[in-house]
Amino acid sequence: MMKIVIKLLTLLFIFQVSLSVQASGKWVNKKKTLPMLECTNRDLLNIIDSIFIQDRYCPYYSDSLWLSIMILHYPNRNEDLQLTFETGLESKKNIFFAIKPIGYFKMAKHICFIYFNMPESLFSMTKKKHIFYYKEYAPPKRLKKGEIPLIISSDDDSFSNWIYDFDGKKFKLLERYLCR
DSSP: OHHHHHHHHHHHHHHHHHTSOBSSOEEEEEEEEEEEEEEOOHHHHHHHHHHHHHHTTSTTOOTTOEEEEEEEEOTTSSSSEEEEEEEEOGGGHHHHHHTOOOEEEEETTEEEEEESOOOTTTEEEEEEEEEEEEEEEEOOTTOOTTOOOOBOOOSOOOOOEEEEEEOSSOEEEEEEEOOO
């Protein structure tokens, strides 16, 4: 289980680094239309509220902080789902869209993006949709096979991270990393 979490966090880091300012490519304007969801699980809403309350003590906190919620399904475990929550600033939206969200919902001024799975026990679809604009890095077309472009990161990489198991009835906190 920890190996999967570490791989997921490594993937997020790689996306962040690869989407940072690079010396040899260009940024392409993109847009993505996402369905607006409604979070129907009171316990999940309380967890998200708690995350934003705790993040207020972090130096990067903003009233418009974004939250990614990665939902992984484990059919061969006692817990059906594992949810990984990670906060981030809107300025990192290129990272949020690199992982391809499947929906979003709002909580106060915060936007929460859902990735991988959208269980009916936690969310329902609304009829609303929203277009998000972001940039995607396009490496130069002339890279040789196996060549990696020079990456110069200037992004703030501060975040907080929570990992929960969900057995279909209750959530269990596994790990928490605050203000990293």
